[in-house]
Amino acid sequence: MTVVSVSMPDELLERIDEFSEDHGYTGRSEVVREAARNLLGEFEDRRLEGRKLMGVVTVLFDYETTNVEEKMMNLRHEHEGLVASNFHNHVGDHNCMELFVLEGSLEEISTFVGKIRATQNTLTIDYSVTPVDSFDPLADVESS
Known part of the structure; x- marks a missing residue:
């Protein structure tokens, strides 16, 4: 080894x-x-390939590390077609939370999460991915 x-x-x-x-x-x-x-x-799940997905990414960082906030803003603009929504909030006395809602392919979401993970000075990064291509919000209403 x-x-x-x-x-x-x-x-x-x-x-x-x-x-x-x-x-x-x-x-x-x-x-x-x-x-x-x-x-x-993590992103090798064959069931997600080729499907439309929603992703939620949460990033926590110290507010004094302005390079992280700047990197988050740059990523939002760089991936404008992927980022459906973005939210910034202050958490506690010294932290900021950046929340991204993404809509795209597995490859696009994986690339975005990888770039966030490569950002220095983040405290935590968490995400989830959900397929939405077969999601039909009216299915429950129609079957009632």
Whole structure:
């Protein structure tokens, strides 16, 4: 097996070590390997390919890291056809939350989420994807 050197903040390394111990992993390498497999497989769901999807992406960051807010604004403009809605809110004393509602293909949403994940100084990034191509809001009304 190839050994890879990865840089990360001490706090993240401590969290990985604690997670490893709490969940019975043999060490941090096993946790990082599993995380990498999950990340790489996350958008490989064949049932979502070729379908129209809605995605919700939530990003939390410290309001003093203006580069994150600027990057979020640039991504919104760069992916104007994908971003159906965008919401910015202040959370607590020092954080901002950016919420994106996306409408597009798996590839488009995956690219967008990847660019957000590549943004330095974010605290958390969370998202969900839902197929809407077969969603019929009138189906319940018609069958009643």
